[in-house]
Amino acid sequence: MAPDTILQVTNLVKDFNGIRAVNDVSFTLPTNTITAVIGPNGAGKTTLYNLISGQLSPTFGSIKLKGKEIAGLPPDKIVKAGIGRSFQITSVFPSLTVLQNIRAAVISRMGRQFDLWQGVEWDSLEDNSPANPLQQAIHKTLALVGIEHLATNIVSTLSHGDQALVEMAIVLALEPHLILLDEPTAGMSREETRHMVELIRHVQQQTGCTFLITEHDMEVVFQLAEKIVVMHQGAILATGNHEEIRNNISVRRAYLGTDD
Ligand SMILES: Nc1ncnc2c1ncn2[C@@H]1O[C@H](COP(=O)(O)OP(=O)(O)OP(=O)(O)O)[C@@H](O)[C@H]1O
Ligand SMILES: [Mg+2]
Missing domain, CATH: 3.40.50.300 (P-loop containing nucleotide triphosphate hydrolases)
Known part of the structure; x- marks a missing residue:
C-alpha cells in the first residue's frame, strides 16, 4: 500500500x-x-x-x-x-446543549486515548478554567466548526443546518x-x-x-x-x-x- x-x-x-x-x-x-x-x-x-x-x-x-x-x-x-x-x-443528545454534546464527545475520546480512564484526573472534568485540556479541546472543536455562538443552545431548538454542524463537531471531537x-x-x-x-x-x-x-x-x-x-x-x-x-x-x- x-x-x-x-x-x-x-x-x-x-x-x-x-x-x-x-x-x-x-x-x-x-x-x-x-x-x-x-x-x-x-x-x-x-x-x-x-x-x-x-x-x-x-x-x-x-x-x-x-x-x-x-x-x-x-x-x-x-x-x-x-x-x-x-x-x-x-449520538447527538437533542435535549442537551451544544456544549454538553461536544463535551461528552471529547470526554469519550480522552477516555479512549487514556486507555479507559487510566490517567484521566476525574477532578479535572469539573475544572472549567480555560487552561484545562478538556476545555481547550471543547473550544478548539467549537471554533473549528464555527459554532461557538451556539454553545449554550439546546440542540433540538436549532435549525436543520445548525444541527448538522453540531453533528460534524461531534465527529471532529473524536479526532478521526x-x-x-x-x-x-x-x-x-x-x-x-x-x-x-x-x-x-x-x-x-x-x-x-x-x-x-x-x-x-x-x-x-x-x-x-x-x-x-x-x-x-x-x-x-x-x-x-x-x-x-x-x-x-x-x-x-x-x-x-x-x-x-
Ligand atoms: N439491510 C438490508 N437488507 C436487505 N437489502 C438491503 C439492506 N440494505 C440495503 N439493501 C439493498 O442493497 C441495495 C443497495 O442499497 P443502499 O442503501 O446501499 O443504496 P444507496 O446507494 O445508498 O442508495 P440511496 O442513494 O437511495 O441512498 C439496495 O437494493 C437495497 O435495497
Ligand atoms: Mg444511501
Whole structure:
C-alpha cells in the first residue's frame, strides 16, 4: 500500500439474502483528500459505508486503514482505529446543549486515548478554567466548526443546518483520520449547503483529515471532490476526476438511461 494511502478497499462484497448490494468493489483513498462516492438510488453507497464503519460485516473482501485490516470489526473498534462517521455512529443528545454534546464527545475520546480512564484526573472534568485540556479541546472543536455562538443552545431548538454542524463537531471531537459523510447536505437550503461545502473544505485544510462523501447534489460533488467513484448496481462503474466522470458514457447511461 502506498504510504499516502489511508484506506484500501479490495474485492469487497456484501450479499443480503440473494441481493448483491456491494459487488467486488476495490478503490483506495489518498490521505488528506476529498473523494465522493456517487451513484443512482440503490447503487450500494450506504451499504459500502456500513461496511467501512463496521455496522455491517462483509461477505467477502478486505478493508485496510493505514495498512491494518479492519473489515468485520465492530463500530467502536473502527472509531478507535480513526474512522469517524456522521449520522449513525455519533449520538447527538437533542435535549442537551451544544456544549454538553461536544463535551461528552471529547470526554469519550480522552477516555479512549487514556486507555479507559487510566490517567484521566476525574477532578479535572469539573475544572472549567480555560487552561484545562478538556476545555481547550471543547473550544478548539467549537471554533473549528464555527459554532461557538451556539454553545449554550439546546440542540433540538436549532435549525436543520445548525444541527448538522453540531453533528460534524461531534465527529471532529473524536479526532478521526478519515471521515465518512453520507449525504451531508441532504434536506438543506442552498445557503446551508453552501456553508457545509465551505466547512468541509475548511476542516480538511485545517486538520488534514481525509473525507469520503456520498452526495446526490452534483454541484456539491464537483465543488468538493478531487476524485469521484461512481457505483451502479453494487459495482464500481467508473473512477476519475470531474472531467472524466462528466464525459463517461457508462455514467451518463446509468444516470440518465441515454448517451447524451
Ligand atoms: N439491510 C438490508 N437488507 C436487505 N437489502 C438491503 C439492506 N440494505 C440495503 N439493501 C439493498 O442493497 C441495495 C443497495 O442499497 P443502499 O442503501 O446501499 O443504496 P444507496 O446507494 O445508498 O442508495 P440511496 O442513494 O437511495 O441512498 C439496495 O437494493 C437495497 O435495497
Ligand atoms: Mg444511501
